[in-house]
Amino acid sequence: MTTICWFRRVLRLDDHPALVAAAADGAVIPLVVLDPEEAAAHPASAERQALSLRPLDDELRARGSRLTVRRGDPRDVLAAVVAETGASAVHTTAGFPFAGDDGLPEAVAAAGAALHLHPTADLVPRGSVRTGAGGTFKVYSPFFKALRQVPVASPLPAPALRAPGSWPATEPADWPEARRAMDRGWEVVAAAAEPGEARAARRLADFLDGAVADYPEHRDQPSRPGTSGLSDALAVGEISARRIWHEALPAWRAGAPGVETFLSELAWREFARDLLHESPGLGVRCWRPEWERFAWDGDGPVAELWRRGETGVDIVDAGMRELFATGRMHNRVRMITASYLTKHLLTDWRVGLAWFERTLTDWDPASNAMNWQWVAGCGPDASPYFRIFNPDTQAAKFDARGAYRRYWLDAAADGARRFAAAAPRSWRVEHSPRPAPVVELAAGRSRALAAYEDLRAG
Numbered sequence: 001m002t003t004i005c006w007f008r009r010v011l012r013l014d015d016h017p018a019l020v021a022a023a024a025d026g027a028v029i030p031l032v033v034l035d036p037e038e039a040a041a042h043p044a045s046a047e048r049q050a051l052s053l054r055p056l057d058d059e060l061r062a063r064g065s066r067l068t069v070r071r072g073d074p075r076d077v078l079a080a081v082v083a084e085t086g087a088s089a090v091h092t093t094a095g096f097p098f099a100g101d102d103g104l105p106e107a108v109a110a111a112g113a114a115l116h117l118h119p120t121a122d123l124v125p126r127g128s129v130r131t132g133a134g135g136t137f138k139v140y141s142p143f144f145k146a147l148r149q150v151p152v153a154s155p156l157p158a159p160a161l162r163a164p165g166s167w168p169a170t171e172p173a174d175w176p177e178a179r180r181a182m183d184r185g186w187e188v189v190a191a192a193a194e195p196g197e198a199r200a201a202r203r204l205a206d207f208l209d210g211a212v213a214d215y216p217e218h219r220d221q222p223s224r225p226g227t228s229g230l231s232d233a234l235a236v237g238e239i240s241a242r243r244i245w246h247e248a249l250p251a252w253r254a255g256a257p258g259v260e261t262f263l264s265e266l267a268w269r270e271f272a273r274d275l276l277h278e279s280p281g282l283g284v285r286c287w288r289p290e291w292e293r294f295a296w297d298g299d300g301p302v303a304e305l306w307r308r309g310e311t312g313v314d315i316v317d318a319g320m321r322e323l324f325a326t327g328r329m330h331n332r333v334r335m336i337t338a339s340y341l342t343k344h345l346l347t348d349w350r351v352g353l354a355w356f357e358r359t360l361t362d363w364d365p366a367s368n369a370m371n372w373q374w375v376a377g378c379g380p381d382a383s384p385y386f387r388i389f390n391p392d393t394q395a396a397k398f399d400a401r402g403a404y405r406r407y408w409l410d411a412a413a414d415g416a417r418r419f420a421a422a423a424p425r426s427w428r429v430e431h432s433p434r435p436a437p438v439v440e441l442a443a444g445r446s447r448a449l450a451a452y453e454d455l456r457a458g
């Protein structure tokens, strides 16, 4: 029997339930489908996946297998590859939370095969962490407490792979649609990425051997490499959350410093997934419906200044430059830039969410939506709206020596040069002096608080 394993944002051989099931069925054809719609919707994330295809093919070839790459609508591609190969089954990861599975079983069945959907290798299956009353947690701390009581299944080792009698035709392992959709050179994202399963595993090992000990102290300082840097590898599935958990577990049990804090952050990712599973509209509607009446502004020139890093607030502009020039942004700075947009600039959180969705290489629909709603004040377990970050105070605390801001803002610094090279010419980055603040911080704060009082007054 020949089966197809569709690698759907699980770009690894380790801990891959769909691959293990396919290998148990017979010879395996590993398949990746590059969907132009996905490239248009989140180009940086798509490009980050494309970068992972060559290392994945290398891993497969080392085991006598190889990757088949096709582009198009997944329904059409699956039907075509089933028809060409006579495969009896397609195994893949259930689309949640990235895309629906609409029409897939029917398309595969019409071609004469069965579609088997397998769970992602998250820490626990969705819906298995429950309150005493059987509901979903709306607050993170009790969620993490309950999660700790649920056994996290061991990761599955990579299976042996049998080759089919012949291989189907393949296409080049890159994603030109993603490159075209990016509003910066794709090399910009490539230069900041470390793609591939092996490198993700090494990064985790290095982190657990070193930086994790200082993680609680350093994780909020954007100028330090104080965090794991694994979010993009997790987002494209080069490493599983279960693998991270189990690699860290012995050190956690032994009481090694920093490990519990690190795993508690990984649990935020899990919390976000549960929330999105429970509320599929998390990225579209305010989780607290009364917040739909809040007087946020829509997209416009002010939001454009934020996107370009021209608000005149150094820490905000530095963060927005980091995002554009690397596809990443430090978590503390994400919180500051998101708070500034939704509070000082009184702009709808969905405007910021959409920009992060286009530009982040670690874009994840659950984490992005939960965090934006958390910062904006309209989500479950949200940061209270009246607690408004002062970006300058935040910068003084977390970038005390100004190294992060200088790196991205001083014209002669490497970061500023990287940004200037990435930015479209029309932004005229090299010729623009640092702008005056779009809004005085005190005035922006007062305006935000007044809008909040209006909401409360109904």
Ligand SMILES: Cc1cc2nc3c(=O)[nH]c(=O)nc-3n(C[C@H](O)[C@H](O)[C@H](O)COP(=O)(O)OP(=O)(O)OC[C@H]3O[C@@H](n4cnc5c(N)ncnc54)[C@H](O)[C@@H]3O)c2cc1C
Pocket (backbone or CB within 6 Å): 219, 227, 228, 229, 230, 231, 232, 234, 235, 262, 265, 266, 267, 268, 269, 270, 272, 329, 330, 331, 332, 334, 335, 338, 356, 360, 362, 363, 364, 365, 367, 368, 369, 371, 372, 375
């Ligand atoms: C407005 C906003 C939007 C965000 N959008 C995304 C997104 O689209 N994709 C994404 O992966 N993360 C998102 N985050 C969360 C966080 O910023 C990144 O996961 C983090 O910067 C990744 O760096 P790291 O891998 O070095 O994290 P580490 O500090 O090493 O943490 C380990 C892992 O825990 C998880 N994690 C850590 N913090 C969070 C968090 N606050 N929420 C959810 N998971 C977390 C990540 O998977 C991360 O890789 C967002 C945060 C904010 C404030």
